[in-house]
Amino acid sequence: MDVKFLWGNSNYQFVFSESVGNSGGILCVWEANVFHKDFVSVSDNFIALYGTWIPTKSKVLMIVIYAPQSPALKRVLWDYISSLISRWNGETVIMGDFNEVRSVDERLGSTFNHSSARVFNNFISSSGLVEVKMEGYSFTWSLSSGKKMSKLDRFLVSEGILLLFPSITAICLDRHLSDHRPIILNEIRTDYGPVPFRTYHSWFLIAGFDTMVENAWNSFSHSDSNSLIRFKKKLQDLKKIIRTWIKDKKSHHNGVLNTIKEDLIRIDKNLDSGVCSDETLSNRRDLMHRLHVLKQLEVNDFAQKAKIKWAVEGDENTKFFHGIINKRRSQLSIRGVFVDGDWRTDPEEVKEVFKEHFATRFKQPVHDRLKLNISFPNRLSNGQVEDLDRCVSRDEIRAAVWDCGENKSPGPDGYTFEFFRRYWNFIGPDFAKSHKDSFAGGIHYHFAPYHLYFFLCAFKKDNKPK
Template identity: 30%
Template structure:
């Protein structure tokens, strides 16, 4: 492996292949990653250690899942137990030999039970998946007719919070029926992060009152209507920021109370059975934590929807200044008239609409028409530059 790595300064853990299938290897730079322990199995390698410049322990699981559905389910259960026993950052990557959703297969049979088992493992282990970029599928048959997304990276919320803008990039396949997949955690600076409304906020206590009070308190007289709207949204944004900071603090306190009560009840379980009331308290606290984790995961997925680069011509561009220039040139081209001189149409007998119809077409839009247009856009859309999405409106 030193010939492959190019020097002797590396660490390594491996699992031998079984016949023509299997075989796993993990390699790392000894100057950047210091191994503490490892766990090996026919279907996975776990390496645990310290990454230079990182304050938390890093756990990496290299997975090569078996073919059978029962065997895969047993592997998910084993990995879930392993993840629950170790703290720190978790990265789980490899060939899962399974898909999570029907659209991750093309011209292949979709097995709901297999997908449900994988999704249960992801949810119960508190893992989050980055969107795959570059390609939609990671495996294809020899003739190219069958395609599946079998390879992926999953991380825990601690890792996601530290690197919310990380991305998973699929590279061109050359020597295998699988394409290489790489997790890139390098931060790209596109400037300050804009304000953004999350759908989960709209149902939280106090949000509607904050927005309504801000609308009533805003004094926008004397401004042009467009300017007044911009200033009004800015005023509302400031009030929402204040509410958000208080809400995060309050939810953190709720989470701490729920976790403390669960720890107390688990200690009680070691000496006696729980009473009916204590069982209800345990169930409610687990429900509270699960709802908080789910809401947090959805918000994090929205927050990670950033542009990491663009394909401009035949080149992939990731430098922020070039990406911004590419976006600017794309939209500017939509407002350029390619035809320099239009021909004149002379036809005396051409049918025309009536003057009343012409006036109707040129009339200003009514308030009801504007409201119908905005409300008809659907609520699950990307936010505008001001951070407000259609569901908010």
């Protein structure tokens, strides 16, 4: 009846480990139509639930931990948990009070044990686990006086969990009487609006892309008097056209993929029934080749998103790249922000808080800046001063530009170096005019992506590469 009161309905199952001395026990409760238990292992310091996550039909091992205080006993526990994970053919979620921190930043007011933290980190990495980024408060345990605080509670998951739940996040909530803050693991899909524009190298391989970019660029006509403003608007308008064009091509691409797969299934059924001819085998080889080419474009996009070179990995497994992308997305995404001590997750509120923060940081100072009126004992030599003041040569700029990889995009516009190298013949003259007007008209230079400035300096006046 106590568990039913806690859970709120009768559609549940539970298992528990009794308390030992002053150490509290462990209670695991789950919804019967969400998780199906196959079997369970109960110990003084953990409960291991083996079962199936019903919505995705995935095998998941849930381990709830209440680790001991002794470093020696914790090492034994880590080794045993590692053995459970190694023998399990499925995904893993570990949660609870680990009574251990991973770095010195996770302790405040108490001694940090380097040896125990190193053993704990080795357990996490060797078991193939990653920690779910925790939002909200930094520490999960503290004394009532607040003089000592630590991050003892956390969620550790296998990388496959990030594939099943890409938007997974952990939140540390408010505490009242307890010395531990409750933590919750859930999946939050936050929509902050359209995703930023990014150029992918696979687009250059699509038939008609080059012609589309050139025709679109030459079709723009803006009446602004300053060339820099016109150039900026051209880049913005080009993004819209590329987005629409790529969306249509991807739709066609998916249709072709499905058609090829259906044709392959039909041919394989005929081959399985004994219907075989040279024409059928030749047709199958052609379909396999087309399927490989189309799949390779997808793999290249995944590799670029994950910032990992496919040639280095030597693997066409898109699941691997999906895992890298989802892992980074989970670790870097912003789920919420504190506003006057309250945790807010509404996208509009979060964006407004960030806008106000950076507006405050970059606004004009209301007071005079600090001035130092002293003589410094260590000064630069005349040779060092001349080296800093000298003009940068075209050869140095050209070398810097061509040393940049094709994935580099130092500007916020989303266009890569490879894009401007490819289409500089008709983009370059417009930027040359905008560069001239940016100073003549007193316009702020930050409108233009500054990697274009390097390109301008790397080319002759006739816009041909040196």
